[in-house]
Amino acid sequence: MVLLTLAHRLHQHHHLLLISSLPLFIQFPPPLPHQEKLGLAGAMVDVSKWPLLSVLSAQEQAAVRQVYIFGTSANEAIYITHANEVFAFGLNCSGCLGTGDSVSTIVPKKLDFLQGKKVVSLSYGSGPHVLLATEDGQLFAWGHNVYSQLGNNTTSAGLSPALITNNLQSKKVTEVACGSHHSLALTQDGEVFAWGYNNCGQVGSGSTTNQPYPRKVTGCLQGKAAVGITCGQTSSLALIDNGEVYGWGYNGNGQLGIGNNGNQLCPCRLATLQGVCIQQVVAGYAHCLALTDEGLLYAWGANTYGQLGTRNKSNHLSPVQIMVDKERYEVAACHSTHTSAAKTQSGKVFMWGQCRGQSMVLPHLTHFTATDDVFACFATPSVMWRLLSVEHDDFMTASEALRKEFDSPETSDLKFSVDGKCIHVHKAVLKISRCEHFRSMFRSQWSEGQQDVIEIGQFSYPVYRSFLQFLYTDTVELPPEDAIGLLDLATSYCENQLKRLCQQIIKRGITVDNAFTLLSAAIRYDAEDLEEFCFRFCVNHLTQVTQTTAFWQVDGGMLKEFISRASRCGAFKN
Known part of the structure; x- marks a missing residue:
C-alpha cells in the first residue's frame, strides 16, 4: 500500500476545512479534529x-x-x-x-x-x-x-x-x-x-x-x-x-x-x-x-x-x-x-x-x-x-489567576467528595458563577451550602471535576466516553453551553466502535443535533457499526427505530 505523504494528509485536511467553512462567506473554522480541549474563549496562545x-x-x-x-x-x-x-x-x-x-x-x-x-x-x-x-x-x-x-x-x-x-x-x-x-x-x-x-x-x-x-x-x-x-x-x-x-x-x-x-x-x-x-x-x-x-x-x-x-x-x-x-x-x-x-x-x-x-x-x-x-x-x-x-510574561490576567486556583487545597473553602476523591473549590466563585444550581445553593441558604464537604454520588469523579473546572476556565478536557457523562450532568443542571461543548467533543471522538453508544446517549439526553450527527455516521458506516458489540446491546425498541429510520434514508437499497 502506498503511504500518504505528510503533505497529502495536510492538504486533505485543509481542503475539508475549506469546503465546510465557506458556504456563502467567510465563517471561522470549526475546532480541529482530535483536540480534546474545548473552550469558550481565552487570551493564551493555543498551538x-x-x-x-x-x-x-x-x-x-x-x-x-x-x-x-x-x-x-x-x-x-x-x-x-x-x-x-x-x-x-x-x-x-x-x-x-x-x-x-x-x-x-x-x-x-x-x-x-x-x-x-x-x-x-x-x-x-x-x-x-x-x-x-x-x-x-x-x-x-x-x-x-x-x-x-x-x-x-x-x-x-x-x-x-x-x-x-x-x-x-x-x-x-x-x-x-x-x-x-x-x-x-x-x-x-x-x-x-x-x-x-x-x-x-x-x-x-x-x-x-x-x-x-x-x-x-x-x-x-x-x-x-x-x-x-x-x-x-x-x-x-x-x-x-x-x-x-x-x-x-x-x-x-x-x-x-x-x-x-x-x-x-x-x-x-x-x-x-x-x-x-x-x-x-x-x-x-x-x-x-x-x-x-x-x-x-x-x-x-x-x-x-x-x-x-x-x-x-x-x-x-x-x-x-x-x-x-x-x-x-x-x-x-x-x-x-x-x-x-x-x-x-x-x-x-x-x-x-x-x-x-x-x-x-x-x-x-x-x-x-x-x-x-x-x-x-x-x-x-x-x-x-x-x-x-507560547511563553507567558509575568502579568497574570484575572481569568488566568482563576484558572490557577482551581482545585487548590491552599485557598479553597469547600470540597466536593466524588468516588472517594476531593475536588477543592471556592464558595465565592460558585456563588457568582453562571451556574444557576450553585447560585441558588449559596444564595438561598441550602443545607449543602453550609457544609465544608459535599458528597456527590450521581456522577463520576472525572465528570464532576471537569464540570467544576469548566466553571473556572471555560474549557472542557475529557475523552468522548466521559463527555457522555458530562452531557448528562449538563442536561441535569440546564447548562446549555456546557452541553454544546460536550457534543463537540463527542462529534470529534466518534468511531465505528463507539458510534452506537454515542447515538444512544444523544437520544437519552435529547441532544438533537448530536443525535443527527451520530445517526448519519452510523448509516455511512452501517456494515461496520452493525458488527460492534454496542449495536446488539441496545434495547429492542431503539434498535427497531434505528433500522426503520435507516431504511427510510435508503440505507438498505441495493
Whole structure:
C-alpha cells in the first residue's frame, strides 16, 4: 500500500476545512479534529490552531516554548522546548529541517547542533531555506542554497545547521529575515547585512549579481542604525531608529512605497512617510504595512486580494493611511502570503487580503485574540509570520489567576467528595458563577451550602471535576466516553453551553466502535443535533457499526427505530 505523504494528509485536511467553512462567506473554522480541549474563549496562545502541530502529543505540545511553521505548503515545523532543545518535523523540502538529510518525518527530530542555543529570531525563504539567530548573536543557516542564500559562499544545499561567519565574525546578529531566495541579518549595532539572489537588487549592493556571503548594506543606510528588517518575496526593507523606512529590490507593484514602480539596486527612503515616526514595518508577498508611534497604519504595494485594506484592489505606489482610528496596533504580514492582520491596543484582531482564497478589501473584525491565529486559520499557506512564543510574561490576567486556583487545597473553602476523591473549590466563585444550581445553593441558604464537604454520588469523579473546572476556565478536557457523562450532568443542571461543548467533543471522538453508544446517549439526553450527527455516521458506516458489540446491546425498541429510520434514508437499497 502506498503511504500518504505528510503533505497529502495536510492538504486533505485543509481542503475539508475549506469546503465546510465557506458556504456563502467567510465563517471561522470549526475546532480541529482530535483536540480534546474545548473552550469558550481565552487570551493564551493555543498551538492547536495550527493543523501541522496536531501531530504532536499533548505532552510534546506542553513542552513547546517557541515554534515556527513554514514552507511552501506550511508542512515544515521547527520548535524549541523549555529546555532549549530544538526539534523539527515535516516534509523536509531541500533539507530545510536541518536534520542532516532530506527525508520527511512526522516524528520530531532533535537538532543536536543547536542544543542549548536560545533562539531569538527565525525566518525562512521559498526554497525553503532557514536562518536562525541565537541569543549570543550567532547566525545559523540551512536548506535550499541554489542562489547562495545560506551565505556560506557555495550553492550547495545545507542539510544541517551551519554557523555563518563570513563578515560577521565580530558581529552579534539580533534578527534575521528571508525573502524568496535572499537573506537579511540585523546586528546589535544596527548594521544590515544581505546576501543571496539579487536579480532585482534585493541585496542592495548596487548591482544585480548574486551575493554568495553576507555583505553590509550601505548607500543611504551608511551611518544609520537600523532597528528592524523585513523582506517581501524579492524586496527588502529596513526600519531606522529615528522612524525612517528604507527599501530596495523589486518594485513592480510599488512595494517599496517610493512613488514609482522601478526597481531599486540600493536603499531608497520612503519620502512619503517623512514627518511620521514608524515603529513597526512588515512585508507581505508584494505589499507592506507600517505602524507609526501614534497608532496610524499605512499600507502600500500590491492589492490584488485587497491586502492593503483600501476598499478596492488598486495597487498603491506610495503609503496610504488605513484604519484611521488612532489606536496602537500590532501589524502582521508574511512574504509568502497576501494576507494582512492587525491587533489593536484594546485586543481586537482584524484581517484582510487573501483569506481562505477570498478577497477581503476592508479590515474585518475577527473573534481571535492574536494576529497569529489569522495566519493559522486563514492564510494560504498557513505559515507563521513570526517566531511564535507560547511563553507567558509575568502579568497574570484575572481569568488566568482563576484558572490557577482551581482545585487548590491552599485557598479553597469547600470540597466536593466524588468516588472517594476531593475536588477543592471556592464558595465565592460558585456563588457568582453562571451556574444557576450553585447560585441558588449559596444564595438561598441550602443545607449543602453550609457544609465544608459535599458528597456527590450521581456522577463520576472525572465528570464532576471537569464540570467544576469548566466553571473556572471555560474549557472542557475529557475523552468522548466521559463527555457522555458530562452531557448528562449538563442536561441535569440546564447548562446549555456546557452541553454544546460536550457534543463537540463527542462529534470529534466518534468511531465505528463507539458510534452506537454515542447515538444512544444523544437520544437519552435529547441532544438533537448530536443525535443527527451520530445517526448519519452510523448509516455511512452501517456494515461496520452493525458488527460492534454496542449495536446488539441496545434495547429492542431503539434498535427497531434505528433500522426503520435507516431504511427510510435508503440505507438498505441495493
